[in-house]
Amino acid sequence: MLAPQRYKSSINKAMTRKYPGADIGSDHVLVLAAFKLKLNSKSKAKSPRLHLDLEKLKDPNISETFRVQIGGKLAALTLIDNDVDTMANSLKEVFASTAEEVLGRKRRTTQTNEVLDLCDKRRELRNLSSEATWP
Incomplete structure (x- = not known):
């Protein structure tokens, strides 16, 4: 079959x-x-997680800017006639958008100073070996 x-x-x-x-x-x-067909439930596509550069909050100027912008956006919200779900979504959106504007996304640090030093050393050795082979 x-x-x-x-x-x-x-x-x-x-x-x-x-x-x-x-x-x-x-x-x-x-x-x-x-x-007998066994159906699997369709998994929901997860939205990519937002990785923020939280190290910038240690800088007092940036943290103050963040506080001021959050305060301004929260003051502009009208939370009186909304239900709980819409309030939660609006608060989440305010925090996420402000954090992305002020802090930015976290960048991956794949090349450390150690790796860059090793690359420089390799380049120097390659130049020395190529000079030695040429007459």
């Missing part, structure tokens, strides 16, 4: 039986199979 690999685990039992009423015009034997 031919079935895609994806559905092989769903086949419970397969057997051959002759069905005289099946007129299919072929020399193949009909196959009866018990098939």
